[in-house]
């Protein structure tokens with residue numbers, strides 16, 4: 001069995017409302033390759049509620065395996081705090097696809113750097129908006145104590161890995 005180096009949480013921009021179009025994708029590629037130590041490697045670029053098109057198109061020319069995705073804010077209940085959940089699409093990394101996905105993300109998140117008082121969509125709303133796409137969004141409700149949170153995190157990781165296996169095997 002061949003190991004694969006995966007990092008599913010990479011931000012290109014400190015402020016997702018002002019994406020860094022000069023993000024250093026070449027250095028990222030060097031570092032990921034070094035971490036992979038000769039194994040295949042797979043990454044997405046997961047900015048908050050938006051896809052950095054310039055960075056992705058640059059990354060597409062360097063990374064043989066690139067997942068298209070973002071880190072989304074989710075709030076399932078009005079009186080509960082929002083949480084973060086990655087979303088990954090089984091879509092090609094090209095300009096038209098990224099533009100189309102960003103249109104949906106703009107509708108869901110007019111402001112990318114959300115605060116507690118912002119309207120933040122639920123898992124169901126997000127799923128409805130991306131109905132035309134094949135995607136994984138392994139979010140669950142946050143749990144109050146740390147042990148449960150860890151369990152949820154591990155469940156998310158497992159779901160994400162199953163999804164990645166699905167994306168790459170078919």
Ligand SMILES: [Zn+2]
Pocket residue numbers: 009011071
């Ligand atoms: Zn993050």
